Amino acid sequence: MPELPEVETTVRGLRNKIIGRKIKGVWTDWPKYFKNSSKEEFKDCVIGEKIEGIERKGKNILFILSKEKILLVHMKMTGHFLVGKWEERKGVDKVYNKKWEDEKWIPESRTGKMMDPKNRFIRLIFYLNNNQMLALSDMRRFAKVICGAKEEILNSRDLDLGVDPLSKDFSFEVFKNILSNRRKRIKTLLMDQKIISGIGNIYSDEVLWRAKIHPLTPSNEIKEDKVRVLHQEIINILRRAVKLGGTSTDDFRDPNGIKGRYGRELDVYQKDGEKCKRCGGEITRIKIGGRSARFCPKCQKK
DNA sequence: ACAATATCCTGCGAGC
DNA sequence: TGCTCGCAGGATATTG
16 A cells, blocks of 8 residues: 555666656556546547656656656555566566557566565556566556646646645654644544645554554644654654665555565554554554544543 | 545455 | 364555
């Protein structure tokens, strides 16, 4: 489930590999990715353009293209990018070895021959010059892929996002104001991209556990000392997770196909039934707005 | 202003 | 063995 650390890991990995490359072709078996355009319109937008930069905005990836265009990708839940040269990556290579113009050709990786089964679900491929390819593996087909003029994309609702928790703007004062001006449940607030951008289910559970805050607490009822701890833990945990290449409890892989290593440092996420490392209480799962929240009822009181 | 629910999808594991 | 069912959750739309 790509959240800020996973998206940041992806962006950093991609920067090293495909900046300066030119998009020569596109293959997909799921044109629904291109929300507001047809496959042909999408191809017209990206083919021939050079990738001049790669940036992260919240959980979105922005490929800055030549001719003042931007390719925006949101990996949603199961998406991850893989980059390879055909010599290095079986399965994907075969596609390149075949004729990539052939839309009907099915990547061999989808037959499960690749080493890592989680890299199996390749639905979209960008063919670059230099014999490289950028592939999107996305089991559940939730990803969003949009190409458009720079101004149009930057001003679109997709990028109407709150403060980035790893930016300088995320000061204690700013955070305190965000919490005190609403009475939304803290767990929901942390995951609201229009308020703070980048935190999802995994890291919201983790930061609340560290700060000993019950996930259902209205944000304006949290005492200042806990707000301070929460603010610091958001920064600490996200930085640490970025450093370790994110969390791969399931699908996520970096552009080399490598798993993130933050999973071994998780304290509550997916630990239902286990003992709390801090107080020995039982980690419990509740539903908040249809989403699972894990916490320790003994040391995370309202 | 806030909360809940359905929707989009598919693999996986549990239970029968 | 093979079926059904619930679960996973990022974001948005809709309804309360």
